[in-house]
Amino acid sequence: MNQGDSGAAQRLLALIGEHRDSIREAMDDEQHRLLLTRLTALAGTPPDDDRAVRRALQGVRLALLPLALDHPVREEMDSPRLVAAPPGPSAVAGARELMTWLAPPSPAPEPTPGPAAGTDAGQDELLRAPALSAAEARARCGGAPPAELIRLADPRDGDRYPEFQFGAAGGxxxxxxxxxxRLLLADIDPWGAATWWLSGNTWLGGTPARLLGRLPDHRLVGAATALVEGEG
Known part of the structure; x- marks a missing residue:
């Protein structure tokens, strides 16, 4: 790991602490609880478990996606300077220090792709995006949809698969x-993955879902990689 990687993670964690009040104001209760839960998970990760640190740091980034594009923390996340190859002990130590400034999370469970999801304001907004039903998704996939597809559990209408994931004209x-x-761990955190696709991205210059077919695929993959596990 290089020094730049360590600096990127430390800079992000420092910004979270510096702007903790504006982050709290920008998030609803559920979003803020999720962020605190993710930071606590990072702080409790064994520093020498590189893979676990990578995933925990990824979870923190995904929890920050509801921030406005012009928020300093979000601008740092979207910057090509930010790479996420985990700095191991540095990221864990930084999260532990940060958590001494922040209130402990409530015992709310991690959101999962189960029937109880999709009830807070942010998730309701995602559910308003065009989507396919489970039956329509099976038809498009020629069978059971792959686990990599984002599946949002709607308490009113059942499972929903955001339409942007599929090609036009029945593709x-x-x-x-x-x-x-796969990079965004959509099978574990479908709401976080959907938020990335359906939110503006300053690095890409637009909303990733709307840039499908307009930007080379490697640009989209690169933006997601920079968020979760870049190797700059």
């Missing part, structure tokens, strides 16, 4: 969507 899932969703 099957985009290969690049499946690749990016």
């Amino acid at each position: 099957s899932p985009y290969d690049v969507v499946l690749e990016v969703n």
Whole structure:
């Protein structure tokens, strides 16, 4: 790991602490609880477990996606300078120090792709995006949809698969969507993955879902990689 990687993670964690009040104001209760839960998970990760640190740091980034594009923390996340190859002990130590400034998280469970999800304001907004039903997704996939597809559990209408993941005119899932969703761990955190696709991204210059077919696939993969595990 290089020094730049360590500096990037430390800079992000420092900004979270510096702007903790504006972050709290910008998030609803559920979003803020999730951020605190993710930071606590990072602080409790064994520093020498490189893979675990990578995933925990990824979770923190995904929890920050609801911030406005012009928020200093979000601008840092979207900057090509930010790479996420985990700095191991540095990231864990930084999270532990940060958590001494922040209130401990409530015992709310991590959101999962189960029937109880999709009830807070941010998730309701995601559910308003065009989507396919479970039956329609099976038809597009020629069988059971792959685990990499984002599946949002709607308490009113059942499972929903955001439509941007599929090609036009009855097309099957985009290969690049499946690749990016694997990076975003969409099977574990579908709401976080959906937020990335359907939110503006300053690095890409637009909303990733709207840039499918307009930007080269490697640009989309690169933006997701920079968020979760870049190797700059």
